[in-house]
Amino acid sequence: MPRTRRDVLASLAGVGVAGLAGCTALDAGGSETEDPSLDAATLREVRELGSPAFPARVPAPIADSFLERGRARARELLDSCPERMSPEEVPNEAVREIYAEAYADAAEDLERTAADESPFEALRGLRYARGAAAMAKGTYEAAVGGFTESDVRDEAEAVRADIESFRLGTRYLGDEPDRALVVYEAVENLVAAAVRYLDNAGEYGRYADSAPRVGELFDAVESARASLDGARHVRDRYLATIPDPVDFTGPFEATASSLAEIIADRLSEYPEEERLEPVVEAEGFDTEELESMPAKDLLVETFVEVERGLQDARDGLRSDRFATALVGAHTAETHRRAFEDAVTAVKRGRYESVESATAVRDAKLGALEALEAARSDGSNPHLTRRALVDIAHMVGRGDRSLGDDYYSDDDPRAARNALAQYATTEFAARETPDVSAWVLGTLAAERGGVRR
Structure with a gap:
């Protein structure tokens, strides 16, 4: 039997994620409300695909x-x-x-x-x-x-x-x-x-x-x-390395302050409560029905990161750490957009259940593809890659769910948790290059349209 494109991708994932871009991830959800029995061997293979290599870097020559x-x-x-x-x-x-x-x-x-x-x-x-x-x-x-x-x-x-x-x-x-x-x-x-x-x-x-x-x-x-x-x-x-440096202090501060206000205004559309259930309910979902679905964790994971990023932006501004504030704004906006994408996907019937172990595998490959596509985007490579370092960690969290001794090999809860982490990674990675362009475009506008 000839191998499918997914089979080829799976063989590549074990040694890295280069070359994965260009494939469309399969839907990870279905119409069933009960999780079927999952193949434990396939779930172990999903974990063994490995995590993407995104070591932290800085664009300065370290001696x-x-x-x-x-x-x-x-x-x-x-x-x-x-x-x-x-x-x-x-x-x-x-x-x-x-x-x-x-x-x-x-x-x-x-x-x-x-x-x-x-x-x-x-x-x-x-x-x-x-x-x-x-x-x-x-x-x-x-x-x-x-x-x-x-x-x-x-x-x-x-x-x-x-x-x-x-x-x-x-x-x-x-x-x-x-x-x-x-x-x-x-x-x-x-x-x-x-x-x-x-x-x-x-x-x-x-x-x-x-x-x-x-x-x-x-x-x-x-x-x-x-x-x-x-x-x-x-x-x-x-x-x-810079013969004629430019002072970005004022533009960094002004842009971080402006973006934090924009994101806060966008978040004001959601209920302001400590619990996330009202936010999910405001999108028209029944939280009790979502409880046993991968959709629940997907929605929660994306929205939590919005709040964390905005808090980083505000903390950075208060402590005069303006680069940290800008990266926090990037995190918040990336996951705000990912949350909206997730809401749309769930309303279309995706992520209602884990149809099979193969669906978990497809979700992970979708995450790997999205990460590689974003990394390959050359428009703002440093900021985009910096953001992807944090996003890529979610793949490892999904893998750990599948390897957690708390669950049996075919426990559907482990598969649901893993699938949600992989889906969150995919949605966030897809939004990252555009958000990098938004942050740096706003900074350029603050400096009068000057990109350097």
Whole structure:
């Protein structure tokens, strides 16, 4: 029997998603209200198709020497203390066990940075490796030496001052908006992470008045320092590639504010309640009838992301993180459009049930096709790809539903959850390039029609 086009796509999906664009996904729903028995072997094959490769990237040249310095810092911290504490050094067994776990975690995190799929992922991973190594180092020095909470808090204040100095000294200088927006959103995220590490160290902690407490504080300080180092490197390496930079500060702020207002106005058409049921009901659906359908999760997933994106936009504006605000507006509008697409599809009878395991497979292939088609769009490649990194994670969530030990192999709930995640991915990915054009087109209009 000749293979169908879907069979060919399935064989490609196991090694990547390149070449999937151009195929139309089959309807994943049907008219039945009860899920039929599903073929467990086919569902396992759906999961084994794998997830698309969308490693996080930033359009700035990250130096190998920078990454190696970060790894060297983690190794330095680890090499200065033993792999295990001896009972003679530290009689407290609980402290010894905590230390051994921290040491092992640091070694594992350090090894992982060498295997990351992109230099930017490795850069971000260094904060975990350095932090875990500092946890081990701080615990050891507090247990056998004179390292104290006071010492660590002094370091924390010095790092906090460095963060503020960096933040105040950073303007949105760049070459063209698509690239600049993604670079500065990455810089802002790294700086925000550095602040969170320091803030959380004072509020949360597993240990109190102990050597491990000193260790976890030192972990927070080192993680913050590593995040700040990463932010500085990305910004400086980006600016080094631009001979005549443009200042986007004012246009970024004005555009983010304008888009957040537009999206908020569009959301005002929906009921303003904490629960999502009124929103779904406002579209003419009976939530009780939807309860056992993939349609329910599809509608909820898309709308939740609208609210999350708008909150990111508002938070970014309040904290003067204008690139973050713009990306948040992009997320909100992408999923608002995806929600409208989903509403139309459900009203046409799609996603009422999982007809078969093959329907789940078709839904996943539809998601992979949409992701690849969006990635292949060259109009605004940096912002579009940045958005797709977040969207592609939903495919993995669908896969995990199929592999969740909570469900039996043929449990229809697992298939419904997976299908909804794949469908959400497809709808959002399809809208992404147009939303990128909307965001950057609005920014160009704010700058008087200037694309650069």
